[in-house]
Amino acid sequence: MFLKMAIRLGIKHQLFSFSPTHCVMLGYQPKLNNYSAISRTALASTFYSFTISRDYALQYKGDTYILDLDNIIQKMQKYSKGRLPIRIIGFPAYAYFLMQSLQQKGIKLSLPKGSKILFGGGWKQFGADEIAKEELYGMIKETLGIDSMNIHEFFGAAEHPILYCSCPNKHFHIPDYARVIIRNVKTLEALPYGHVGLVNLLTPVQSNIPIISIMTDDLGIVHEGKTCGCGIDNDYLEILGRVGVADIKTCTAGAKDYLGGK
Ligand SMILES: [Zn+2]
Structure with missing residues (x-):
């Protein structure tokens, strides 16, 4: 049932990509003993495309997670020189931190045609940093060249296995x-x-x-x-x-x- 729902949602919102795609995950690198619902949801969203690489912003190092935006930025710079689309998937709070970091470094990228951003998970513990959606979308357009039509948001809860995908x-x-x-x-x-x-x-x-x-x-x-x-x-x-x-x-x-x- 979940698979059928996910497929119908993917068709309706044009989320499927048959082109090989680089996935940039603004979330946790999964590890066996911390395979949380949010990691699984994010991982499942890579199912909409033929994923050839996955890079995680939150890397598991030692026994803790480290936010490594520099690594993500380097990968995005590399991928944006190619033709394959990039999918940025994960928490909006980390997208905001990523845009801030790009702006501070004076980096502007033009992501390849077909690139998309899929958001889910809300701002959680970063509620105090939350900015208006329009402002975040403006930063994304400015730094990555992705317009709001290619930004999709998901809402769901672990105990309510229904995917809500934002309309235009x-x-x-x-x-x-x-x-x-x-x-x-x-x-x-x-x-x-x-x-x-x-x-x-x-x-x-x-x-x-x-x-x-x-x-x-x-x-x-x-x-x-x-x-x-x-x-x-x-x-x-x-x-x-x-x-x-x-x-x-x-x-x-x-x-x-x-x-x-x-
Ligand atoms: Zn609507």
């Missing part, structure tokens, strides 16, 4: 096989369109554990599908961020603080 207007439309309920942070009552609350994800498509409904610690809004204007009628989910980024408490307590601070 960068919205996460809710797939047919999932439902999203936004809940009041105090009463957990379902909220109508346009209201901020805790994101409750539901799907019957789950074969590894018997869960159909999960409460996340994300705050979000559900918008009526037709207001997007991209042609997809399914409602779309806007994620505002994870509650209690620096110090995750119980979902509702953290959400209350977050809302109170706004």
Whole structure:
């Protein structure tokens, strides 16, 4: 089921590439005893292309992970002289750090035709560094020559095996096989369109554990599908961020603080 879903999503969003592709992973180099869900998701996204190389920004050295952007930059400089497309896959926070590093070094690249960026995973512990999507996309256009049509974002959760891929207007439309309920942070009552609350994800498509409904610690809004204007009628989910980024408490307590601070 997951494979079928991933294939349909890949076709719909034109993610497949039959050209050999260099993958630059802005995430963790997998190792046997730390094969986290996010590493697996990132690795799975390389499935959309015929991958001939994978370079990881977070290298496992000694017994810890080191962020090695210089290595990534050197590889990107090398690959951008060739014709094969490059796919940059991973966390937006690391993409931001990569763009900053390129700008500080005064490096501008023009990635080969067909290059794409696939984002997933949010800003997590780098919530304080988060910049507006438009600003990040502007930096990417400026330093790598990739326009926003070639930047795709994914949203998902380990316990909710549904892939949400951004539409051309960068919205996460809710797939047919999932439902999203936004809940009041105090009463957990379902909220109508346009209201901020805790994101409750539901799907019957789950074969590894018997869960159909999960409460996340994300705050979000559900918008009526037709207001997007991209042609997809399914409602779309806007994620505002994870509650209690620096110090995750119980979902509702953290959400209350977050809302109170706004
Ligand atoms: Zn849309």
